[in-house]
Amino acid sequence: MDLSLIIMQLLSGIALGAVLVITALGLTIVFGMLGVVNFAHGALFMIGAYAGLYLASLTGSFWWGLLLAPILIGAFGMLIEFVLIRRLYGRSIDDPLLLTFGLSYVLVEGVRIVFGSDGIPFPTPPQLIGVLDLGIGFFPRYRLFVIALVAVVLLALWLALEKTRVGLIVRAGARDPTIMQVLGVDIGRVWLAIFGLGVGLAALGGVLAGPMRSVNPEMGSLVLAEAFVVTVIGGLGSIVGAVVAGLMVGISISLVALFAPEMATIVMFALMAVVLLIRPQGLFGVRGRTA
């Protein structure tokens, strides 16, 4: 097999992994800070894709959709936290999971009522149509853009968490919310913002995935399983873990697709099983965190 073909497939895997990273990041941040596993994450990813599509056709530009959909859906996520999830803090850790699962039914069916059950094609923005000559082969421009954008978002997120005052409060709040409250920080507002951020990232993942996958009401259910696999491999609550595991899963799906296409969807689950047998807490997870 040709080496350049393998390199191109590797790059494809990174693009696929980049979307997984963004989506799993939202899941893992919300869990790390709030202790909530958002089962509606896949449904919100799907809604993000629809919102991006709708806003893009409304404004006539993909870029408005890319910018506005995550903000709008993020705000919707804050509403969900404020109205529903807030009531469950302090109850069993299973309750928010069950509630968001029920919510995903409502969201998916809501989209079906508004947009119908059939898939809608998501056009690639005109500036990013076509392929770019990388010297060793041709690679779709759009996928390169996805890789670059995700890299920028990751950098911004890292700077915000590590270098700003707000990031300091967020990190401290994740470790000990009670102390933060004593110090006069309104931890409820921090949680609200974090949940909004997590949902916004899901929506961003949805918009980015739009031109690569078909947009339909069921697209979230596959993504949810993928995001779970990534967070479990990386270690629940670990941001570095989500990045490493997301790329790992994306690359292994792509490479396996090259040699044994029928195994492509199965390989990530096998990867997860192997990681769990060696490290039950995931690659970057902290033992006892999930108790």
Next chain:
Amino acid sequence: MTHPSSGEALAKPAPSGLGRLLDHRVLLSIAVLAILPWLLPSKALAVNVLIYGVVVMGYNLLFGYTGLLSFGQAAFFGAGAYFTGIAIGRYGVPWFAAVALAVGLSTCLAALIGIVSTRTRGIYFSMVTLALAQLVYYVALQASSFTGGENGLRGFTVDRISLFGLQVNFLDPINKYYVLMAFAALAMWFQSRILNSPFGAVIEAIRENEQRARACGYDVERSKLVVFMLSGAISSLGGCMLALHLSIVPLDILHYQTSGMIVMMVLLGGARSFFGPFVGAASFLILEDVISLWTPHWQIFVGAIFVLFVLFLPKGIWGTLLDALRIGKARR
């Protein structure tokens, strides 16, 4: 805790009235199921309540009694159905042997999934069981020469069942109901035996306080694996019943939406109660029936009702009812 369980039976030496009546939970449950076809609008609905009741009952062993929130029970429900159908249709195995074989193989599958997933804890467990069950879904999708892939499994029909030299027409709805009810009764007796055994007390101890159970010297990991397998075995029996009932196995049965439906049913009825799963299955199916009469978008209502249950009625219909009855008794 107010559910009828072995731990409480030991704590309360002299149960009287309602408490004593609930000691005969298996017989009471069988009695209710025996008249179910006449309580519900259709025989088909009653058969479904029976099937999903058994599946959810098996799941309740894991979720309600052991406190393990699995999102992958569809794997065993589906495995039971597929193994039964493949054994009968492809290998010509007699139906009763096919059912036994299917439950055995499904229990092996539960052991495999259990070995990986019971190594994890808390919310991890939910995510891992969901992912592994999706793996089973994709395997069934790919192995289409055995499973029929996306079209589902066809080509096996049980129309006549010979019982102790007696020929029963299995296509008659009432006959079918009572044959399947025998399976349900067997499953209930088995589950009740598990719950009344010392092992039943151990799994409830794990639910209440895993660390303390470990400190008491119980092998928590092995108990979790065993209960995972038992739960899978009972749920797979429900799958066998579905295969016999429908004569087809749809691929959807393995999808995680089915796992989610099982979770919804147990919560609607009431986890931690013996008869709750049947109440949950019945209410979910009736809800689906009634709402889909006037809108195809019944899932939006089912989802919303489920959210309301999580928020305001976490013990479910049957669990809350039992609670209310007990509170009334205590005040007197």
